[in-house]
Ligand SMILES: Nc1ncnc2c1ncn2[C@@H]1O[C@H](COP(=O)(O)OP(=O)(O)OP(=O)(O)O)[C@@H](O)[C@H]1O
């Protein structure tokens with residue numbers, strides 16, 4: 001059992017066929033992202049159907065559009081704009097003339113002359129030179145292509161759209177109908193945004209695991225409260241790099257990863273990780289270094305965007321990420337140990353202490369795995385913080401918890417709907433070990449660690465650490481009495 005770092009791949013025209021999805025699975029992805037800013041209902045429906053045909057339970061994460069502005073449909077899919085040229089921005093769905101760019105924003109008349117407007121995460125930069133009715137005229141500062149559905153960033157301006165737009169609500173309803181349980185939430189600004197989304201989901205009679213995307217200065221400032229309300233975080237470097245000075249992105253990424261690790265919540269590092277592989281079969285050295293760096297910093301998951309959505313080498317991109325993660329992931333515990341030890345003195349709860357003890361025991365005893373029966377995933381997430389060298393085998397009765405745990409570093413979740421909590425402790429341990437023994441994950445000579453709550457019935461939380469030799473427990477059987 002390898003592949004502790006989780007890989008999230010964005011699906012798109014390059015990868016939506018079943019045979020390609022199968023290859024993505026085989027290359028080692030752990031979840032698929034559907035970016036709701038692109039495609040239409042029929043393509044999104046097709047993606048979900050094709051994924052589920054191969055694996056009905058495969059984790060799918062929708063990424064909301066959020067209160068953002070995008071270009072409409074551009075003729076021939078992209079237009080090259082030159083430095084010094086003037087473009088006219090209007091609210092429209094489709095481009096009618098070459099020098100007019102349609103955008104999906106009704107308040108263009110609020111944007112003052114002199115404002116910087118960036119397209120496609122800053123690829124093309126421009127400045128407003130004139131307002132005329134509802135149209136804005138901008139002068140291009142650096143040239144490049146402007147494509148269909150590309151992000152439009154108006155610097156220093158707070159977009160006048162509600163946190164949950166009508167479009168987002170429709171997209172979320174669609175995801176709920178399709179029984180999707182993971183969501184990356186765009187442009188979260190505060191904990192209140194997440195609370196309002198939870199209320200909206202509750203009104204729809206459901207819950208989802210929510211990954212807040214940190215992509216603005218406001219979100220960076222409110223990280224602690226956002227993290228508290230969220231199930232996980234995504235470092236959305238595309239927007240971060242245009243909303244804030246680009247050179248600040250590395251230190252923000254570092255801070256977010258540390259804070260998520262400390263809270264025991266999964267963090268995904270996203271955007272341009274192997275960007276050049278959209279066109280090339282091999283990444284740049286800098287990209288390989290970026291992926292390695294995110295892993296060594298303690299990221300739970302790394303993401304592929306256009307590389308797998310529209311790129312020429314989607315499968316190779318996943319394979320490359322796997323090669324890099326396999327090279328570095330076993331080194332993470334040594335690197336994070338120093339700062340973790342300092343942080344935790346005097347702050348540890350009982351369950352956190354047991355998780356830490358499980359990590360230490362696994363290293364000293366050379367354990368094959370740490371087993372955690374878990375209701376909410378909390379225990380498994382807490383062990384994952386220490387990045388042990390052996391897998392964390394988590395079994396839970398809750399399918400939404402399984403989905404989340406697929407994105408947590410080093411955790412291999414299993415849905416165990418038959419788990420009975422009225423078993424005595426030994427019998428529960430026996431059943432778990434027997435399962436992993438029969439499926440070939442454990443063998444007789446292995447030692448394993450189980451952490452759980454001593455009183456399964458009252459669910460008082462994790463307070464027990466046990467160490468077993470697989471051979472002994474298999475010999476002793478369900479009741480713990482050896483026949484010999
Ligand atoms: N479903 C899709 N259909 C077509 N193209 C897609 C799809 N998903 C992604 N893409 C393409 O891949 C590019 C990168 O994907 P990514 O998901 O990072 O989007 P993005 O537009 O940069 O926005 P975001 O900030 O939401 O991530 C997109 O700009 C788009 O061109």
Ligand SMILES: CC(=O)C(=O)O
Pocket residue numbers: 213215235236237238239240270271
């Ligand atoms: C993923 C995303 O939305 C970003 O990087 O901005």
